[in-house]
Amino acid sequence: MSPTAFRFARRTSRLTPSMIRELMKLMGRPGLVSLGGGLPSADGFPAEALREVSQRVLAQSPREALQYATTEGLPALREWVAQRLRQRGLAVPATQVLITSGSQQGLDLVAKLLLEKGAKVAVESPTYLGALQAFAPYEADAVEVACDEAGPRPESLHEVAGARALYLLPNFQNPTGRCIPAARRRQIADQARRLGLPLIEDDPYGDLWFDRAPPPPVAAQWPEGTVYLGSFSKILAPGLRLGYAIAPAPVYDLLVQAKQAADLHSGTLAQHLVVDLLRTGMLDAHLDEVRTRYRLGRDAMAQALHTHMHDLATWQVPEGGMFFWLTLPPQIDAATLLPPAIEQGVSFVPGIAFFAGSPMHHSLRLSFVTEPAERIVQGVAALAQVVRRAMATFREAPGRPKLP
Ligand SMILES: Cc1ncc(COP(=O)(O)O)c(C=O)c1O
Incomplete structure (x- = not known):
């Protein structure tokens, strides 16, 4: 042809x-x-620990680890994510955690649900290039929110009212490295709630703090209006291609259906490896x-x-x-x-x-x-x-x- x-x-x-x-x-x-x-340092990959858990997983549960699995993700991994986020100030049940193929897939799935021709999606200025790429095929227009050194300016959010969502990177943003302070997070969430402007909070870097942990996620201020995306790429290794999306009930159900259509589920073997690895208590x-x-x-x-x-x-x-x-x-x-x-x-x-x-x-x-x-x-x-x-x-x- x-x-x-x-x-x-x-x-x-x-x-x-x-x-x-x-x-x-x-x-x-x-x-x-x-x-x-923006590649994480390969010297920091837990290669030896992964080699050990690979052997164990393949020896002890090859039939499960190599089989199809549920779209939502392994229950043990979803539970781990929920607990970790609870420690960080976001109270979330494991039933609202969807394991994704990297947070990049989370961006694509959320965009698939929310965006279409003629719609607007608000973004920081500047913002993560990969999000702009993920949003573009859904034919919405990305519009910038005015920002300063502390992040998006709450008083400017009304200029993007009516957008389907505001895409936010509160922790050590790619590309600027900035971290949105706690007070600004509250103001952004309050203002977004008032305007009915949902939030997409993308947080792959939240664990990479040097002196003190960042404030709780913005989602903690407005859980029913926020889709929160996390990733194992920067804390373990990007080659695992594992991340997660946390979303309020109606959004969650649609996300699961969209993911099912996209790839059925994230790699079962990678999920088993990560669960086993995390159970060793090595993460901290x-x-x-x-x-x-x-x-x-x-x-x-x-x-x-x-x-x-x-x-x-x-x-x-x-x-x-x-x-x-x-x-x-x-x-x-x-x-x-x-x-x-x-x-x-x-x-x-x-x-x-x-x-x-x-x-x-x-x-x-x-x-x-x-x-x-x-x-x-x-x-x-x-x-x-x-x-x-x-x-x-x-x-x-x-x-x-x-x-x-
Ligand atoms: C802000 C941001 N979001 C999402 C991603 C995608 O990460 P993942 O490997 O979890 O798909 C990256 C990768 O660099 C990123 O910088």
């Missing part, structure tokens, strides 16, 4: 490649210091290790930025998560800096990838968890040189430089 025989659905015109994945093609250079990708010590490793990366980057870029950019030091967000002088277009940066041996993600509306061209995201401390320092020094050169060129020939 000739490829022209295919007639694609209208929604495919909204599918876009992830800028980050496109950039990765440029980033294959050996020796390149990768401050671009493991998280301590991951936090220590990431804190070192954060400190190395904070120090390197201070040394090399204090006169070139501004940033907030994140209290957890994986990212720094840099604001360069407004005349600089960060995307134009990427080819010379790669020449100099360092990668980053230009900020424009993360905006639904008017992008901040002079912003960029740096990850501090993929590379060891000494390479972070080397990468930041190289990036500083590239920015400095661009500034000098700009002084000689004003006007925003264009992508080659």
Whole structure:
């Protein structure tokens, strides 16, 4: 059959490649210091513990672990998630926990239920690129809510009243690293409730705090108006492809049906492995290790930025998560800096990838968890040189430089 025989659905015109994945093609250079990708540190994967539980699960319960299972997920895993969230301040029964194939699937399923052509979905500015990608095929329009360093401004929410939901990243946001303070969470939830604006709370980074745990989830303020998404990707390993969605009853039932149609259920073997792994009680010590490793990366980057870029950019030091967000002088277009940066041996993600509306061209995201401390320092020094050169060129020939 000739490829022209295919007639694609209208929604495919909204599918876009992830800028980050496109950039990765440029980033294959050996020796390149990768401050671009958002990959968790592979050194922190619990590989040995997983090897042990794999053997045990396959020896003791191969018939269950390799069989089809219920769409909702393994009861023991749902119970574990519910208990963990109760400890974090969100009272939730296990019957409201749906195990998903990563929180990315949660985004897709929620979008499938809530979005359609002509509808609006409100997002932070900037926001997670993967959410914009997940929402796009449902043909709704993503509209930005005004934000400051503490997150979305509650008094601006009325501007997006009528949207099907507000997508929120309260903990160590991707890309900015910001954490919404407790008081702001309350104000956002109160205002959203008043406006009848449901919330989608995406929280893959909540356990990656360095000095103190973040405030309870926003969902705790308005559980009946919030779908909460969590993930095992950043606390264990993304290759497991396990996450979860917590939703009030009417939404929950539809989510289960949408998931059933999408993939029947998440991988049974992965769920059995994670249940067994969590039963060993390893998580707290493991998280301590991951936090220590990431804190070192954060400190190395904070120090390197201070040394090399204090006169070139501004940033907030994140209290957890994986990212720094840099604001360069407004005349600089960060995307134009990427080819010379790669020449100099360092990668980053230009900020424009993360905006639904008017992008901040002079912003960029740096990850501090993929590379060891000494390479972070080397990468930041190289990036500083590239920015400095661009500034000098700009002084000689004003006007925003264009992508080659
Ligand atoms: C904010 C955010 N949400 C969701 C995801 C998807 O994570 P998962 O691996 O659970 O699908 C990511 C991945 O980086 C993320 O940064």
